[in-house]
Amino acid sequence: MSKDKNNYSLLDIIGILFRWKTPLLTLIISTTVAAIITSCMLDNYYTAFATFVPTNEEQKLFDSAGNLTLYGGDEAVSRVLIFAESAPFVTYMINTFHLDSIYDIDVTVPGGQNKVEKRFRKLFDIKRNKHSGLEISIQDKSPAVAKKMVEVALKKIEKLYRNATADNKELIKQTYEKAILEKEKELIIVADTLTRLRKKFNIFDVKSQSETLSAMLSGLESDLVYDKAKLQAFLEMEAPRDSIINVKARIRGATMQRELMRGGAQKNPELETSADIYAFNRGRDLIIYWETKITNLNEELSLIITQFAKFKTHAYSNIAGIIILEPVQTPNLKSYPIRSFIVIGTTLISIILGIIGVLLLDLYNRINWKEVLYEKPNSNT
DSSP states (O other): OOGGGGOOOHHHHHHHHHHTHHHHHHHHHHHHHHHHHHHHHSOOEEEEEEEEEEBOOOOOTTOSSOOOOSBOOHHHHHHHHHHHTSHHHHHHHHHHHTHHHHTTOOTTSTTHHHHHHHHHHHHEEEEEOTTSOEEEEEEESSHHHHHHHHHHHHHHHHHHHHHHHHHHHHHHHHHHHHHHHHHHHHHHHHHHHHHHHHHHHTOSOHHHHHHHHHHHHHHHHHHHHHHHHHHHHHHHTTOOHHHHHHHHHHHHHHHHHHHIIIIIHHHOTTSOOSOOHHHHHHHHHHHHHHHHHHHHHHHHHHHHHHHHHHHHHHHTSOOOSEEEEEOOOOOOSEEEOOHHHHHHHHHHHHHHHHHHHHHHHHHHHHSOHHHHHHOOOOOOO
């Protein structure tokens, strides 16, 4: 077989196409006409869409900042995506709009229900956009039905979302109530302990009593030194007996008072005083510790109660479960089919396939199949 017969130049290809121009044009024209007719028979589909974000249905416990975020985070968005792609949601949409009739699918035959679900999932889409929001879209032959389906889908998604978080909100509520009850019990115990310590050490205000006792002891010792010096002077000058007795009485009283302030009441329980500086020094650190503890407990309890109030205000309010950023509109332009693309694409494919087919047919005709099939191999002599 001659290899020259199987080689094609550009002129050969043009010549082949020219010889086959009639069947080639017939194929292209007939394919184009068929594409036009077929595309005209296709139904128009319209896409309705909306953009929304879920609200923050759950609050973190005991957040020190105390801020409530209206919009839900990534976890809330992911949860909505799960609900929107779940079987209960798809079944609800199919039953609500009788999609088996709209899609003309017999659900009584085996696999019919699955076909309806697959058809709906093909026409339904929900995805996260670049701004962490959610875009939902549904296609239908009727613009009004497409809009209505998106509206119903949004309400159903919101219901599924809020129902799923209801149990968790109740658990958070119980956790708050338990935390408040425990803090109140602890506060009562600390308050009782502080009361007993105040009574034991006669300390009611550490700061003021510290200043008062220091001033009292300093003044008492100063007066005692003065009276002792005065007594010595009276004795040396042989002052009247009444004056000496009076000074001695003051010295004795001051001395006893100083002993009581220095812990004498512990040695003699019959004597009581609220100015025992030794008892004050022993109980001061304990009182300060328990006062600090009760202050911290009050602050913690106040914070928890404030957070609980904010949580209840938000979680049990009538705020919508989702916030619609871009409301659904009735579509006025069809989404598909794009008939010009169908016709042009079909025409281009028919041209390419037609040219390939013509070249293959011409190559087939050029080959001497008897020579190819029965050609004997050359033997070396």
